[in-house]
Amino acid sequence: MRELFAGLFMIFFSLPALGQSNGDPNFFAPPLDIPMILSGSFGELRSNHFHSGLDIKTQQREGLPVYAAADGYVVRIKVSHYGYGKALYLQHPNGQSTVYAHLQNYAGAIQDYVKTNQYRKESFQLELFPEKEQLAVKKGDLIAYSGNTGGSGGPHLHFEIRDANSRPMNPMDYGMEIPDNRPPLINSLIAYPLSDSAHVNNLTKAVKIQLSRQSNGHYIARTIKAAGEIGFGVSAYDQQDGASNKNGLYQVITTRNGSPLFEIKFDKFNFNETRYINQYVDYAYWKKNRSRVQKLFRENDNPLSLLKTQGNDGTIRMEQGYSEMVKIICSDKAGNEVIIDVPIEYSSGLNLNIPDKTIQGELIVSDQGTALTKGKFSLYFPAGSLYENSDLDIRAKGDTIILDKDQIPVHKNITVRMDVSAHPEEDRSRLYLGRLSPSGKPYYQSSTLENDKITIKTRTLGTYVLASDEVPPVIQPLNFRDGQWVSKNKTLSLKITDGKSGIGSYRATINGEFALMEYDYKKNRIVYNFDDMVSSETEQKLQIEVVDNVGNSATFEATIYRKQQ
Ligand SMILES: [Zn+2]
Known part of the structure; x- marks a missing residue:
């Protein structure tokens, strides 16, 4: 009786662990079938964020099969030019979820689902939330192929495990073992x-x-x-x-x-x-x-x-x-x-050089909102924008505003508004406020124009200048020419660039029908895949419009020929 009781006791107290991955180190399987070698660990210190997953190296290659870490279903898909690139989110029955990012492509039914929606929405970038059980997966199922999309700086798989409240957790605490014999x-x-x-x-x-x-x-x-x-x-x-x-x-x-x-x-x-x-x-x-x-x-x-x-x-x-x-x-x-x-x-210290606390510039009190006007600029620092009270060097010189140096961190967006009434109304839409890079180039910031004011929001101190972009983007075909037969091509690939404000959007059609082109900003490249079969005609008229961030647009047109297959 005593033993039976002890046994029941143990069962009772081990119950909460059931269904939780941390109670079962084998709940999650590694998402790749190659040795787990990391180019990034969980919590690693990055710019403006802690790394939220593991970066698993893919042997300098793309296209490696990616497998579901556990049973579940696809709960979210996001395709973006930036950030995670092509990302897949799986929901698991224990409430936890896993994330697979920078993918080259999705696999099987998931890929069909994404393509169908891209053509339906006429957009490469999208975010989808499939119905539960619409795209169910079993642990170990092929779900995607590894890649280097979005903000990835080299081929790898970004893999996350999140708890039921979407908080990222260290996958190494959940069965992802990484051999490590060296101390920090x-x-x-x-x-x-x-x-x-x-x-x-x-x-x-x-x-x-x-x-x-x-x-x-x-x-x-x-x-x-x-x-x-x-x-x-x-x-x-x-x-x-x-x-x-x-x-x-x-x-x-x-x-x-x-x-x-x-x-x-x-x-x-x-x-x-x-x-x-x-x-x-x-x-x-x-x-x-x-x-x-x-x-x-x-x-x-x-x-x-x-x-x-x-x-x-x-x-x-x-x-x-x-x-x-x-x-x-x-x-x-x-x-x-x-x-x-x-x-x-x-040690009491000798002749200490106590820093002078007299305010030299503008005092920004961390827990108060502060509004300032400098020349053509008006600024607003919301409460909590800085972590501590700071004496900032803020000056305006003509079309330039100096917001101290990027050596003090900013937590919440500062609003910078500039009066551009001195510029003719018809020129204003081509203006933007750029953040001056160390090389002296104004780096485009998303600007809004309202009447005679341009506004940006920023979380980086430094120098901002008014710039204008009058030059449309440039579009150059890479693997075909106008009037050419391209029956053997698997793709149409073009280079798109914009010298100043940068690429804002693009849209392609073949014989008037929307053609999906994947954009890789790191290679300045857009690519159409003939597998999409937008047109089965022999003669195909390709038209692409590319618009930069302030609205200058360029159009490319070519006629190509393809043997009917
Ligand atoms: Zn990562």
């Missing part, structure tokens, strides 16, 4: 004086701390002399077996004299908090040095759920007579660790 690598350790008059090694700004590597692979920092409230930041990465890609860590823990001080764990987050990465990393350091330092303390109530620290924010107050030992433990999912020991001694 450390680039640099930074110490930050945080309170007024705090210092580190007699400096009142961030300081790089010298590290010496021990024979066991761990590090000891040179003893820090400090006073006041201080914090640490580390730039580190991990490499798994089989590749030299610099991927993210799984966890960083810091302790102070053996007691927990701070923890970040890349296990799961919410998409609506991902932009707080700009507060979590040292943004100015990233912009200056192209290396991301993660701050091992919670700054200004950063709400990131990846930060596991409760109560303690991860900072240390150095007071007279104190000496401290801080340990920073960086680890990967396989449990390999690298530890940095940081001894700290109190």
Whole structure:
């Protein structure tokens, strides 16, 4: 009886785990049938976001079969020129979902469904939400082919597992095993004086701390002399077996004299908090040095759920007579660790160069909305646009507005509005406000024109200038000529470019019927596939119109001939 009871007890308490993938490491199968080698890990630090999945390398190839990670059905399909490119979303019966992105194409019934809808909507880009069970899949079914579409910088499969609330979770916590026999690598350790008059090694700004590597692979920092409230930041990465890609860590823990001080764990987050990465990393350091330092303390109530620290924010107050030992433990999912020991001694500091806090420019108070007028420009910083009160250098010079430098992160859109009443009304539609690149080129920003005002919204500080684009796009055929027989062609391929504002839209027809062309912005290429059989005529009149972002349009026409098959 006693044993039976114990048995029931165990069944009872293991029930909640049933139907949850974390209770069953085999719930999800790898989506590719090649070794799992990563070019990107979950939670990896990226521009304006934490990476929400695994980037699985596809051996420099496209077209590898992609399989359903578990039973389920297609819940969403999105085809976009940018971002995830061709993406597929599967819903699983346990409430979780999986995402497959940068696909070259979909497979079987899914591909037919997408094509049918692209022709119905007369658009390459689309978003579809099939009915439940319309496109059911079994674990291991072929669902797509891997590719390099959208914002992908090389052939790979972006794979995500999301919980029932659409929060991305670390697939390595859910059965995706990646061989990893190497500990993380450390680039640099930074110490930050945080309170007024705090210092580190007699400096009142961030300081790089010298590290010496021990024979066991761990590090000891040179003893820090400090006073006041201080914090640490580390730039580190991990490499798994089989590749030299610099991927993210799984966890960083810091302790102070053996007691927990701070923890970040890349296990799961919410998409609506991902932009707080700009507060979590040292943004100015990233912009200056192209290396991301993660701050091992919670700054200004950063709400990131990846930060596991409760109560303690991860900072240390150095007071007279104190000496401290801080340990920073960086680890990967396989449990390999690298530890940095940081001894700290109190020192009162000599002739500290306390930064002048007098406001030099415009004070933007973080929790208040601020409206400003500068020359022809009016600006609005909504409450919460900046993470902390900031003294910004904001100046207007004619048709240029300087919004300080891109070294201070912006969380919410700033509105920039310019008066263009000095420009003749008929010219205004070709104007836009561009963000000045380091090479001096105004990079197109989506602008709206209302009467005599042009408005943009931006989350990047820097210099913006008024620019105009009067030149239509250029369309050049790549694998055919006007008047040619193209019976052997599988495709029609053209190059489309626009010198200034960039490609806005395009539309192609053959003998007057909509012809689907896939656009790859990285190759400036649009491609029609003859399998679509838009026309079965021998003589086919191709017409393509391409419009740039301010409305200049170009038209290309050619007549081609195809043997009837
Ligand atoms: Zn990715």
